[in-house]
Amino acid sequence: xxxxxxxxxxxxxxxxxxxxxxxxxxxxxxxxxxxxxxxxxxxxxxxxxxxxxxxxxxxxxxxxxxxxxxxxxxxxxxxxxxxxxxxxxxxxxxxxxxxxxxxxxxxxxxxxxxxxxxxxxxxxxxxxxxxxxxxxxx
Numbered sequence: 001x002x003x004x005x006x007x008x009x010x011x012x013x014x015x016x017x018x019x020x021x022x023x024x025x026x027x028x029x030x031x032x033x034x035x036x037x038x039x040x041x042x043x044x045x046x047x048x049x050x051x052x053x054x055x056x057x058x059x060x061x062x063x064x065x066x067x068x069x070x071x072x073x074x075x076x077x078x079x080x081x082x083x084x085x086x087x088x089x090x091x092x093x094x095x096x097x098x099x100x101x102x103x104x105x106x107x108x109x110x111x112x113x114x115x116x117x118x119x120x121x122x123x124x125x126x127x128x129x130x131x132x133x134x135x136x137x138x
Contacts, residue, residue: 005082012039012047013086023079039083041076044069047083050120062087062123068115072104088123095121095128106130 004020011018011025015037018025028038028048038048050063064087068076077097088095097106097113104113107130113119117133 001082001085002078005079008039008079009082009086012037012083022075039079041069041079042071044071046076046080061125063120064122065118065120067118068104068113070116072099072113072115074099077104084121088121088128 004023007020008018008023008025016025017037022042024040025037026040028036028045036049038045040046045067046069047064047066050065064083066080066083068080077099081096084095084097095107097104099105100110104115105111106113106119107128111130114133117135119133120131122129122131
């Protein structure tokens with residue numbers, strides 16, 4: 001894992017503004033006052049907490065949204081995989097993006113990913129689920 005990806009993942013989990021190279025963490029919009037943060041790669045929002053869920057809510061559940069924004073590049077995958085490794089630890093070995101023969105997949109179950117759709121990964125009481133994708137509207 002590259003240093004920039006590691007530091008971005010750590011700052012995202014800590015809900016801190018950060019800019020490194022082509023990646024930044026900042027509020028998802030100027031009008032949001034509740035501190036909802038997103039990770040942007042080349043100005044494309046690639047990760048954010050669904051419905052402003054904190055890293056772990058009081059029940060230990062996680063709701064993390066992500067999108068490749070049409071860019072299934074190794075850099076996009078690497079940034080997201082760094083976030084997944086921190087957020088879903090110790091189950092991080094089963095939450096990752098990979099490319100096989102030009103197609104993108106998540107998890108060891110090889111669930112095919114559309115690089116233009118939004119996804120939500122949920123960890124509920126330690127079990128990890130991937131919601132059905134929705135169209136990227138922003």
